[in-house]
Amino acid sequence: MKTQVAIGIDVGGTNTVFGFVDREGNCIYESSIPTQADQNADQLFERLFTTINNDYKKFINSYELAGIGIGAPNANYYKGTVELPPNLNWGVVNVLDLVKKYSPLPSAITNDANAAAIGEMIFGAAKGMNDFIVITLGTGLGSGIVVNGELVYGADGFAGEIGHTIVDPDGRDCGCGRKGCLETYASASGIRRTVYELICNKNTPSSLREIEFNRLTSKDIADAALKGDKLALEAFDYTARILGLKLADAIAHFSPEAIILFGGLALAGDLIFLPTKKYMEEYLLNIFKNKVKLIPSALPGAHAAVLGASALIWNEIDKKHS
Amino acid sequence: MKTQVAIGIDVGGTNTVFGFVDREGNCIYESSIPTQADQNADQLFERLFTTINNDYKKFINSYELAGIGIGAPNANYYKGTVELPPNLNWGVVNVLDLVKKYSPLPSAITNDANAAAIGEMIFGAAKGMNDFIVITLGTGLGSGIVVNGELVYGADGFAGEIGHTIVDPDGRDCGCGRKGCLETYASASGIRRTVYELICNKNTPSSLREIEFNRLTSKDIADAALKGDKLALEAFDYTARILGLKLADAIAHFSPEAIILFGGLALAGDLIFLPTKKYMEEYLLNIFKNKVKLIPSALPGAHAAVLGASALIWNEIDKKHS
Numbered sequence: 001m002k003t004q005v006a007i008g009i010d011v012g013g014t015n016t017v018f019g020f021v022d023r024e025g026n027c028i029y030e031s032s033i034p035t036q037a038d039q040n041a042d043q044l045f046e047r048l049f050t051t052i053n054n055d056y057k058k059f060i061n062s063y064e065l066a067g068i069g070i071g072a073p074n075a076n077y078y079k080g081t082v083e084l085p086p087n088l089n090w091g092v093v094n095v096l097d098l099v100k101k102y103s104p105l106p107s108a109i110t111n112d113a114n115a116a117a118i119g120e121m122i123f124g125a126a127k128g129m130n131d132f133i134v135i136t137l138g139t140g141l142g143s144g145i146v147v148n149g150e151l152v153y154g155a156d157g158f159a160g161e162i163g164h165t166i167v168d169p170d171g172r173d174c175g176c177g178r179k180g181c182l183e184t185y186a187s188a189s190g191i192r193r194t195v196y197e198l199i200c201n202k203n204t205p206s207s208l209r210e211i212e213f214n215r216l217t218s219k220d221i222a223d224a225a226l227k228g229d230k231l232a233l234e235a236f237d238y239t240a241r242i243l244g245l246k247l248a249d250a251i252a253h254f255s256p257e258a259i260i261l262f263g264g265l266a267l268a269g270d271l272i273f274l275p276t277k278k279y280m281e282e283y284l285l286n287i288f289k290n291k292v293k294l295i296p297s298a299l300p301g302a303h304a305a306v307l308g309a310s311a312l313i314w315n316e317i318d319k320k321h322s
Numbered sequence: 323m324k325t326q327v328a329i330g331i332d333v334g335g336t337n338t339v340f341g342f343v344d345r346e347g348n349c350i351y352e353s354s355i356p357t358q359a360d361q362n363a364d365q366l367f368e369r370l371f372t373t374i375n376n377d378y379k380k381f382i383n384s385y386e387l388a389g390i391g392i393g394a395p396n397a398n399y400y401k402g403t404v405e406l407p408p409n410l411n412w413g414v415v416n417v418l419d420l421v422k423k424y425s426p427l428p429s430a431i432t433n434d435a436n437a438a439a440i441g442e443m444i445f446g447a448a449k450g451m452n453d454f455i456v457i458t459l460g461t462g463l464g465s466g467i468v469v470n471g472e473l474v475y476g477a478d479g480f481a482g483e484i485g486h487t488i489v490d491p492d493g494r495d496c497g498c499g500r501k502g503c504l505e506t507y508a509s510a511s512g513i514r515r516t517v518y519e520l521i522c523n524k525n526t527p528s529s530l531r532e533i534e535f536n537r538l539t540s541k542d543i544a545d546a547a548l549k550g551d552k553l554a555l556e557a558f559d560y561t562a563r564i565l566g567l568k569l570a571d572a573i574a575h576f577s578p579e580a581i582i583l584f585g586g587l588a589l590a591g592d593l594i595f596l597p598t599k600k601y602m603e604e605y606l607l608n609i610f611k612n613k614v615k616l617i618p619s620a621l622p623g624a625h626a627a628v629l630g631a632s633a634l635i636w637n638e639i640d641k642k643h644s
Contacts, residue, residue: 252484
């Protein structure tokens with residue numbers, strides 16, 4: 001009998017990655033094509049399925065395809081759409097309808113942070129958990145929230161925007177057009193802004209004063225902090241305090257078993273986890289103190305996006321059979 | 323055939339109210355006994371069931387009892403416990419175990435705000451909704467949150483504490499031991515504190531300057547505002563701005579279809595609804611603007627607590643039969 005695999009697809013601004021993932025989370029094969037963000041969605045999926053169908057020939061004797069899971073920016077699980085993604089020239093497009101042109105397999109779509117959350121639930125750090133939150137600390141701050149074993153989509157499919165809760169209504173400009181959103185502080189780009197704020201306000205010497213804003217990365221800041229750079233350490237502390245405060249709010253809403261941090265800034269490890277945990281506990285209501293784990297993702301970094309996307313459709317298939 | 327009714331019980335600091343409620347939300351009978359908050363829980367339930375069994379005799383020929391739903395402070399739905407309620411000398415007690423001593427009927431317990439949320443879902447303003455939030459604006463701010471048609475209890479049963487999300491970590495002392503929780507601003511007692519803050523900071527003339535702090539009620543403030551008292555109106559605006567900001571955060575998390583306001587301060591009507599809606603929309607992420615209804619409770623005020631408690635057990639009975 002052939003082993004079943006799901007196709008996981010992660011649509012990014014530059015590349016679209018896909019892979020074949022079995023029920024146990026083994027990624028049998030992974031590859032990618034350029035997204036060509038200036039083109040429409042149809043051309044991407046036409047090229048993508050040509051590539052997938054061709055690559056699948058190598059596996060056709062051992063593996064059969066069970067479904068297609070897609071992670072994409074601004075994706076709506078309920079409608080199957082992607083709506084005005086900031087980095088793709090797609091407008092509003094029904095991706096699941098497009099996919100049906102190229103494959104008869106069952107398919108589902110959600111945004112990348114929700115896909116990461118299902119990935120952690122099926123294959124990763126949230127196995128066996130019914131209530132948890134995944135936070136992706138990349139250029140922005142994405143989040144996928146699971147309650148009673150199900151993703152929180154809300155009435156319109158767009159729930160789970162912890163990155164756009166407000167820290168300070170008069171704070172930093174956010175890409176969303178408002179001010180002071182959490183992601184302007186707690187993200188790879190947020191900590192870079194914090195470093196520059198500290199450079200302005202403090203006389204603390206720092207190697208980071210040598211790096212221009214547009215080239216400064218969260219890895220530079222982490223590397224400096226590991227060498228004991230006081231300004232870099234202060235930037236992590238500042239970031240962690242704000243993140244800890246807003247995670248305490250999220251815990252008051254959801255009382256999750258764990259919060260899982262994922263993405264570029266989470267790779268800073270103890271530099272971000274230890275102070276965030278400290279401030280989170282400090283800001284928590286008594287009944288929630290020392291209950292909520294703050295843990296790193298357990299999805300293998302190289303295949304995380306494809307595993308998350310494939311987990312989405314495995315989860316749908318499981319729901320149908322339960 | 324006899325009509326089925328559920329027993330709804332609402333445990334308060336002063337009185338414990340109970341009633342018989344049919345499947346359509348008609349309250350056939352309601353009565354109450356003193357809680358005697360300085361005594362333990364067992365004595366309350368012994369007296370309560372003596373009264374209930376006696377009162378039920380009048381209805382025994384027409385109605386049969388289907389179950390018992392209980393709303394109580396600091397109640398844990400999963401464990402059946404009430405844990406360290408601030409106004410009752412109970413410590414930690416398993417109420418559902420106690421109830422079994424006096425009745426073989428199926429029973430369930432939750433806190434009063436969660437009971438209100440299920441009440442709105444089964445009998446009130448949230449009929450047919452799968453995703454909504456109920457906020458009770460009383461002495462404190464309680465909340466019950468429904469996602470995918472189910473109450474959010476979280477990993478430990480204590481989720482849904484919107485009143486203890488933090489507005490300002492250096493803000494007003496909260497009864498929970500921290501500072502700046504939402505309920506220190508947006509509640510009947512919060513708006514009273516705001517009036518006194520405005521009295522300190524402003525020279526605005528106001529009839530409220532004649533009322534001492536311990537006697538000032540949210541109804542006094544609403545009455546003054548209705549007469550055009552500028553300071554009272556400013557207090558409503560300040561309260562609404564903070565409530566609107568934190569409701570916008572809750573919407574970013576949950577994307578509910580509606581937020582339902584309930585309790586003493588909500589009785590101020592347009593005085594609180596209109597500015598809260600205005601600020602909420604102002605602080606919302608674009609994708610959520612003009613989507614989320616802000617509406618009053620549709621449970622009849624006189625029986626709301628008993629209807630909510632009875633809805634809890636009707637909901638459990640429905641789940642078993644579905």
